[in-house]
Amino acid sequence: MTKKYRKITSVQLFFILVGAIIGMGVTSLPADVVSISKQDGWISVLIGGIYPLYIVLVGGIIIKRRPDSNIMDLSKAYFGKIIGNIFNIFFMLTFLFYIVLVISGSSNQLRAYSVYFIPHFKLVMIFAAVSCYASIKGLKVLSRLTTITFFLLCVIILTSSVSFKSGSILNVKPFFGAGIPKILEGSLKTNFAYAAMELLLIIYPYVQDKKNILKASLFSALVVIFFHTWIVYVSIYFSGPDLILKQLWPFSFVAESFKIPVINNFRFMEMVIWIAMAYKTMSIEFYAATKIFNNITKIKRKTSCFLLLPIIYIFPLFLENEVIRRDFGGKVIPWITIFNITYITIIALLTLLIDKKRLRHIQKKGENL
Amino acid sequence: MKRYSILILSISCIFIYLIFNSSGGNLPIEKIDICSGLSFDLIASTPVNEYNVSASVYTFPKKDEVSSVILEAIGKNIPETRSTRSTISSKEFLLGLQKVLIIGEAVATYGINPIVDIMFSNQQTNDSTWVVVCKDKAIDMLKFKVGDATSSSDHIDGLIESSIEQNFMSTEYKVMDMYVRVGSEGRSLVVPYLEILDNKIILTGMVAFKKDKMVAKIPMEEARYMNLLRENKVKGILTLQKDSLHLISTYGVSNRKVHCEKINGKYKFTIDIDFNGTVVTNTMYKDFMINPYTVEKYCHELEEQTKERFNEFINNMQNKYKVDCLELGRDAAATFGRNPETDWDNIVCNSDIKVNVVVKVNNLGRGQFLFEKK
Numbered sequence: 088m089t090k091k092y093r094k095i096t097s098v099q100l101f102f103i104l105v106g107a108i109i110g111m112g113v114t115s116l117p118a119d120v121v122s123i124s125k126q127d128g129w130i131s132v133l134i135g136g137i138y139p140l141y142i143v144l145v146g147g148i149i150i151k152r153r154p155d156s157n158i159m160d161l162s163k164a165y166f167g168k169i170i171g172n173i174f175n176i177f178f179m180l181t182f183l184f185y186i187v188l189v190i191s192g193s194s195n196q197l198r199a200y201s202v203y204f205i206p207h208f209k210l211v212m213i214f215a216a217v218s219c220y221a222s223i224k225g226l227k228v229l230s231r232l233t234t235i236t237f238f239l240l241c242v243i244i245l246t247s248s249v250s251f252k253s254g255s256i257l258n259v260k261p262f263f264g265a266g267i268p269k270i271l272e273g274s275l276k277t278n279f280a281y282a283a284m285e286l287l288l289i290i291y292p293y294v295q296d297k298k299n300i301l302k303a304s305l306f307s308a309l310v311v312i313f314f315h316t317w318i319v320y321v322s323i324y325f326s327g328p329d330l331i332l333k334q335l336w337p338f339s340f341v342a343e344s345f346k347i348p349v350i351n352n353f354r355f356m357e358m359v360i361w362i363a364m365a366y367k368t369m370s371i372e373f374y375a376a377t378k379i380f381n382n383i384t385k386i387k388r389k390t391s392c393f394l395l396l397p398i399i400y401i402f403p404l405f406l407e408n409e410v411i412r413r414d415f416g417g418k419v420i421p422w423i424t425i426f427n428i429t430y431i432t433i434i435a436l437l438t439l440l441i442d443k444k445r446l447r448h449i450q451k452k453g454e455n456l
Numbered sequence: 457m458k459r460y461s462i463l464i465l466s467i468s469c470i471f472i473y474l475i476f477n478s479s480g481g482n483l484p485i486e487k488i489d490i491c492s493g494l495s496f497d498l499i500a501s502t503p504v505n506e507y508n509v510s511a512s513v514y515t516f517p518k519k520d521e522v523s524s525v526i527l528e529a530i531g532k533n534i535p536e537t538r539s540t541r542s543t544i545s546s547k548e549f550l551l552g553l554q555k556v557l558i559i560g561e562a563v564a565t566y567g568i569n570p571i572v573d574i575m576f577s578n579q580q581t582n583d584s585t586w587v588v589v590c591k592d593k594a595i596d597m598l599k600f601k602v603g604d605a606t607s608s609s610d611h612i613d614g615l616i617e618s619s620i621e622q623n624f625m626s627t628e629y630k631v632m633d634m635y636v637r638v639g640s641e642g643r644s645l646v647v648p649y650l651e652i653l654d655n656k657i658i659l660t661g662m663v664a665f666k667k668d669k670m671v672a673k674i675p676m677e678e679a680r681y682m683n684l685l686r687e688n689k690v691k692g693i694l695t696l697q698k699d700s701l702h703l704i705s706t707y708g709v710s711n712r713k714v715h716c717e718k719i720n721g722k723y724k725f726t727i728d729i730d731f732n733g734t735v736v737t738n739t740m741y742k743d744f745m746i747n748p749y750t751v752e753k754y755c756h757e758l759e760e761q762t763k764e765r766f767n768e769f770i771n772n773m774q775n776k777y778k779v780d781c782l783e784l785g786r787d788a789a790a791t792f793g794r795n796p797e798t799d800w801d802n803i804v805c806n807s808d809i810k811v812n813v814v815v816k817v818n819n820l821g822r823g824q825f826l827f828e829k830k
Contacts, residue, residue, distance in 0.1 A: 257790040264794060326635075326636060327636060
């Protein structure tokens with residue numbers, strides 16, 4: 088009974104994966120991409136979607152072969168306890184790094200747009216406390232949180248389409264005008280926006296209907312790619328490639344384009360929604376980090392939440408300046424992405440190879456008997 | 457467990473209150489200077505030019521009564537005027553509900569980049585504020601008392617907002633449009649030009665900017681044709697007149713399309729203007745109601761006349777103003793690729809611009825009073 092209660096459905100898996108990837112950071116995604124691939128930034132984002140799709144497809148091999156164990160167990164089984172745990176620690180650090188970036192980024196954006204009277208450390212305190220609290224509650228609660236926020240995200244995406252009236256297609260033209268090499272170079276900038284798909288490999292044993300895992304995660308990757316492309320396209324369509332570069336959060340500028348009679352400015356409505364989105368992203372990533380920590384040290388997950396809390400409170404305090412945060416993130420994130428891709432690819436390859444060996448081993452045993 | 461949770465909840469409530477109770481609380485409206493308009497002036501002096509940035513703010517002297525005062529501030533740069541302004545005001549200054557930015561002609565010719573930048577980085581400002589350029593000193597216009605309006609900025613707000621009905625004016629004279637146009641490739645800023653004449657604030661024309669500097673003042677008669685060439689879906693009247701007793705006017709909506717070609721490295725632009733409208737008055741042709749051929753003949757005559765005016769304007773633009781006020785560079789950049797170093801003003805002024813006009817009359821109103829059956 089209790090075990091079944093803990094499990095999530097494949098639909099909830101879809102919501103969790105979308106929620107883990109799309110956070111408040113997407114508002115700055117257009118600026119990152121357009122700085123290299125100009126008006127074709129949205130094509131870069133479309134190409135950058137290969138990263139989550141690759142993770143899902145490679146993860147699919149692992150899920151099919153080993154449906155009941157997660158990636159941490161597998162790496163311990165393949166590399167031995169010490170080397171496997173070192174890899175797991177790195178894997179945990181990537182998630183902690185994402186949370187640090189997300190918390191400081193959300194705080195920076197909120198202080199720039201709406202709550203400029205609250206100092207950085209207080210906002211970080213709230214974010215850290217909420218993400219800790221939500222991740223203590225476990226996967227089931229997180230799945231409900233992400234279900235609600237997914238529909239809030241849809242509200243933002245739908246309302247942004249109103250700006251089609253005030254923008255112009257001329258801002259996006261000419262298609263492929265920046266040149267294919269620039270577009271490909273720009274797609275590398277989307278790594279951070281597409282990060283956290285690796286979460287699938289941690290939580291897949293907790294899904295009830297194993298058959299639909301791959302379908303749900305593939306679908307979530309496609310939805311994420313669509314949302315990201317839409318966000319970048321609308322931003323370029325609305326403000327043009329020249330103005331996007333001058334802003335820190337270009338997608339928030341789109342919200343200024345329309346007035347609602349009673350509410351003078353849609354900006355604050357959108358900010359309220361983005362806060363909920365930020366909470367959810369942090370909570371899921373913190374859940375993933377504590378889950379790995381729990382796997383390495385065998386300390387209860389609830390306790391490990393409190394043990395890791397100082398990390399996600401102290402480190403964001405150093406990233407109070409948005410320029411420093413982007414510089415720091417830009418230097419570290421390529422390495423994290425390379426590590427994640429190689430780690431998951433190696434585990435998947437080993438799953439393919441070692442299974443055969445075991446089969447032989449079992450057959451030999453059978454012959455002996 | 458339940459007892460504990462109540463205890464934790466109440467303690468955390470107190471804790472959160474103590475942490476976040478740092479702000480001074482809410483201020484009553486009487487203690488805030490709500491800004492309704494800003495004016496920018498340049499005072500030429502050595503060694504650095506000084507800015508005069510004044511704000512018109514609402515005051516609430518009695519119950520249900522609103523009036524306005526001007527807070528004048530002079531400084532070496534725009535941020536310094538904020539400090540100066542606070543030394544003369546007794547209340548907290550609130551930016552965000554302002555309706556209009558009045559830019560003096562001197563600032564506009566000197567360059568509006570400092571204004572654009574300070575508005576752009578300020579998160580509190582309202583992006584749907586109108587931008588206008590005024591003759592002489594902007595502060596005089598801000599101080600100007602107009603009839604029953606609370607302040608002149610309220611009056612200008614209404615003036616620009618309602619101007620879309622005539623003269624082919626568009627609504628794109630906001631701060632947000634200023635951000636989009638100044639500094640974007642192939643685009644140019646055009647804003648209304650206001651003057652005080654006969655004790656009235658009058659919209660006498662448009663001004664065109666090259667990057668962030670004002671380069672041309674275009675009188676209203678010419679600006680009508682510029683707007684028609686520049687904007688899509690704008691309203692106004694076109695008149696065909698022989699003398700003061702024989703004329704036909706049509707009020708309608710325009711539709712603009714631009715094609716761009718590149719022949720031997722030279723650009724060639726074709727602007728197609730469709731004008732659909734209602735005949736407002738007709739004192740020229742007597743058989744307008746029964747004879748479709750006369751209507752066609754009229755349309756053709758109007759097309760020819762409008763084309764002539766367009767060519768006059770384009771000629772002026774290419775030789776006198778020397779700036780791309782029709783945003784043709786934008787279409788060319790969208791077709792042939794972007795390159796921030798291209799000087800579209802120069803290219804457009806040396807290129808071949810052709811205008812095609814199609815006039816369609818789809819309504820004659822209630823009828824024609826001077827109708828005569830032959």
